[in-house]
Amino acid sequence: MPVSSALALAPDLVIESRSAQLEAASLTRLAIWAAQFTPTVSSSAGNALLLEIQGSLRLFGGLEALQTRVAEGLGALGHEARIACAPTARAALWLATAGVHRPVRTILELRQALAGIHVRHLAWPERTVQALLQMGVTTVGDCVRLPREGFARRLGPGCLRQLDQAYGRHPDPRQLHVLPVRFSAGLELPMETTVLSVLLDGFNQLFQRLRQSLEARQVSVRSVRCVLTHPDGQETDLYLGAGPAAAPATGPTTGPTTGMGLLSGLLRLRLEAMTLPAPVTDLAVQADLDSRQVLAGTDLLGKDLQQDGGLHALLERLRARLGGQAVQGLALRAEHRPESAWRAVLDPLAEFGSQGGASEACTVFRSRPLWLLPVPESLGLINGLPAWHGLLALERGPERIESGWWDGGDVRRDYYRASNPQGAMLWVYTDLRTRAWYLQGIFG
């Protein structure tokens, strides 16, 4: 159903977009969690986990106890699970999809259970399902009643193989989950200290190990966690790089060689800017290795291949020292109202040149002051004429601006370039509705 139809039926509907990526990450987390019940965990179809539990039954006190533990554990993690149990992986998967909870233990039970499963629950291609339904074939039981060769010829050998797998007539090998790799290294300091250079030396050793590890695996990291442990067991965390909030990275990913110097520099800035609550006994560096990120390399002579790295490094350094929000850029907008004709941007580099209207906006700016008052200042009148530290002489204008009705901030103004007796060049306007005068900017 298209979103528009759904909305027409339920106008209050809240629409969220589905993220396959987040779902996959979530399933991976669950697979790691499930490894506590059996070493053979595999995932399937993006939304199922298969646990080989024969060997774990005794350890966990039998099937029912195990099933309960898995269900409760998943519930505690905020997931709702449909659990099924069968002698073959394929059958378990189908039964779970069909919502058959009763455990199936024997081959005889298996046949009965499978026979009733609707073909829609087999995750077969929609075309195949439709073809089956058009032949009046609705269940797995109907499928296996058909001649085998005929079935394979019409619906493909894959479906027949899956049927055989479900009934245990054909092997069903599956790829097991491999736990992810994480870098973690620690260092015990010879003595409690708050001395910056000692701490940095220690971290640099750890960074070197991180670098070796990255190079060996040809992967990179997006962020690094530096941990300083205090005598009372408290820890001070410092995140370098993209930061823990998984904000989109502003600069390039930290590669092993180019990055270590940068990491070290950044860490120094952060440590300089903070006061440690207590002396430090231990250091540690942790990082999740990110194998999707292709490593940015160096050439033979070790020259940095990323030319704008310097500017990014400067921005990252400024942000590290002043705080993320304190570093902003300016960009133009195609707007006629002066107060709306510019905007602050977080990353001036990314914005630079991307704004289509900027060049058009530029032409407007020739006759405007760079310095705008945060809020236009109301001007007093002398004999009905505007004044600011003396009577104003209107030198150029009017430039009429009537715009902005669409956001409720409609203006109707005549702008003038004016000067006062002190020789200040001012940008003033009269509001065409109220005839009141305002100062909006001062020419440098």
Place this chain on the structure above:
Amino acid sequence: MSAYAELHCISNFTFLRGASHPAELVGRAAALGYSALALTDECSVAGIVRAHVAARGCALQLLIGSEFRLADGLCLVVLAADREGYAALCGLITRGRRAAEKGSYHVVRSDFEQLPAGCLLLWLPPECPDSRDASWLRDHFGGRIWLAVELHADGNEASRRTQLVAFAKETGIPPVAAGAVHMHVRGRRALQDTLTAIRRKAPLGSGTTGLYPNGERHLRTLAELQRIYPDPLLAATVQIAERMHFSLDELRYQYPRELVPPGHTPASWLRYRTLQGVRERWPAGASPDILKLVDRELELISELRYEAYFLTVDDIVCFARSQGILCQGRGSAANSAVCFCLGITEVDPAHMSLLFERFISRERNEPPDIDVDFEHERREEVIQYIYTRYGRDRAALTATVITYCPRSALRDVGRALGLSEAQLSRVTRNLHWWDGRSVAPERIREAGFDPASPLMHRLVMLVGHLIGFPRHLSQHVGGFVIAEEPLCRLVPIENASMADRTVIQWDKDDLDEMGLLKVDVLALGMLSAIRRTFRLLRELKGRELSLHTVPAEDPAVYAMISQADTMGVFQIESRAQMAMLPRLKPRTYYDLVIEVAIIRPGPIQGDMVHPYLRRRNGEEPVTYPSPEVRQVLERTLGVPIFQEQVMQLAVVAAGFTPGEADQLRRAMAAWRRRGGLGHFEERLIAGMQARNYSVEFARQIFNQICGFGEYGFPESHAASFALLVYVSAWLKRHEPAAFTCALLNSQPMGFYAPSQLVQSVRCAGVEVRPVEVNCSAWDCTLEARTDGQFALRLGFRLVSGLTQGAGEEVVRQRAGQPYRTVQDLHERAGLPRQELGALAAAGALAGIAGHRHRARWAVAGAELLLPLLPVLQIAEGLPLLRAPTEAQDIAADYQSLGLTLGRHPLALLRTHLRRAAISSASELQEAGNGVRVRTAGIVTTRQRPASAGGVTFVTREDETGYINLIVWRQLAERQRRVLLEARLLGVWGQLQRQGDVLHLVARRLEDLSSLLGQLQTPSRDFS
């Protein structure tokens, strides 16, 4: 105070730039005291006729021009000073438009170099004008080129003025003031910004480029202009205007001459052709009355010099006849003895007591109007013939101006205001097909928005302005303009979106205003169906029939019509017509003429139906306020039903001249869109009072005129339609199998879907046979039965998912040797598996493969064998497949064919329905007036006629018949979703019985669609 002429002004015919209608601009310029206004839409004169009409009677001189942006960036305005200049301007626009895709244009300097002295030019200089451009312009247009100085309070006015005046002096191109006007008043600023945002496809506030900094581009007051421009610049505008002498009134139109062979004048040739026709129509010799009538008509035609027009139509009709394409003319001149003789119409003047002069009048000076309907599937041949015969520079289609409707306006304005796509679909989806021309706040609230919020307020306000704005030019359904001289000297021609089609820049109303004649070449499905029926009868029974040889005035046909058994019959098959037939009980051809015209929004809204019925049934005396009125209204018992009668009334009762009456007709056609009946009201009522008619009668006539509006139906069209009504009814009555077969083969057309047509013909006792791979053809066919009757065999055309090529291949390969198995079919016809599947889904393989499930299995297993391999019989076990249930079969029938020959789906549900105390359609027939009942039926049509005051009519069917449902506006709004979405609609309601006509007035609706399961039941919805 200086006088001023605005020389640069665009209207909303410069799509998505201009923010005012041409008439608004003209009206405002006149009110401000401008001496002239040039309408200079961008590469277009599409709005010029409207401006011309608006400027009539104003002191304002209207100038005609157009603005161009050349491929190299140079911007010019070309003004037409005389007829030659205008022709050149039209030629220039034509060249520019034809050289580019629809909606854009492409012009270069060389296009301008040939412009004659009658074209004056304005140069719209860029920020830094180039003196090379200046010298090119001066060289080619010296003495008729000016430099436009356009100042819009941008802060640099003074320096810009100085700069341009200096530049003008330097280059010798004199400066002139101009306004680059985009709107008639400053108040259109928000709309103009919105149009820019729509054009740039960037929501406002997102840094939309191209917005104007202010609203100065409107028609400014003379005082303001005087403040901005020095006097010489203003005076120059008036001097230029004084050099312009062209008005659209000068356009003269000439018919093509090649229609008359050498040695003949148009008059003598028309007489010759007509007398030829007389001999064909009356081989035994025509009566003196007929000959006298023909003579009088020819005389009138000669006097008004319309010979060439009749000959043009004659030529087209002759072509159609030579190709065996059935056609029929209608319109003010079509039902004349001359047209009957020429074969343009089949309506025999002897059957009609009508006079030609009623249709074409000496005094009215109204151009004759002949529309010709052709078989809908073959009209294209006629169109291509016209292009070939006259050439593309002399024949073109009329434009239709597509204007913003509420839905498109909401969508575009909503986007410009930054609504998300989801929000937009929420607003527009709720508009559904039956909302009127404005956007009601309830719709906004229903969509989940607060109509009082500033955003919604802005939205509704802007949408209100935008509705009715032209959006683009499209092609008229079939209005051809044909001329002796190249058309592009009269009006520019541009590309239509269809390949090989060109349209002129004016629409039908514009042509009317300009007195240009058009021939409407229209498509009519019923003609295809009738021709097919004739052919079937000739092939199967050897019976030759044509429109005029169908036996006339057959009582059995009128008996069938009076029982409203008219499904499939032309025009009178709609729900409203069916409800009228038993009351009107037509007995003669002229009754059919009235029947066709009376069930129209016009007569219904003018409240003419009931008075007519009462008088016809003798329940009310037939009276006339005066002998003059009696003469006009006698044939309709004193009740005006036809458009012509209203105009005649204005003449005889209110003292209008025929010319004024014609203006009234035009105003009637447009008042709903543009208003402007006010002064007619005064004139009409005053005129009637002066002639001693009561104010009540006068007011009643005026209300009837308003009600008629654009929906008034002319007698001249009704007369032609009535013939097709009679012929199709005769065929339905006497040849139901052939007629239904032809109807099915002419789909889509008419009011009913194949399912209803098939049910209806089965009720008439005709055997209908299913689609079958070894029997069916692509079209539906008739099969002889042993008892001498014919059975209707459904054709492959009904099978969804089967292409015509595949269907015909099945027939071709079958010749003489039926298919034995699906594998055989697959090998011989070479159908892709998907098309085989379509046949299986339709149940068409039952004869060779068994039930649908087996057919599917067989289709899935069919394989094309490689020719080089020995034929390998694939031995397979027989599959164990369940047969489909009856319900499954019915659902599959509907899904594939849209109809079933099995039981009606509701027959299967009947036990269930009866338990819920739901009555069937046949049970309702027994129930009395006012009884409260619960019913259920499958929705076949929904209709909300504009004339019915918000009432929705729903037709529902069950296994026993049809139930007509009336849903009042209040209920419809309360249960909107059920009403629009239910396929099986349950209703609690009250019976309303008027004679034989039964309606159910709904009190509460319920959606029972879930009972139908997978069944697909399409409803035809009309507004």
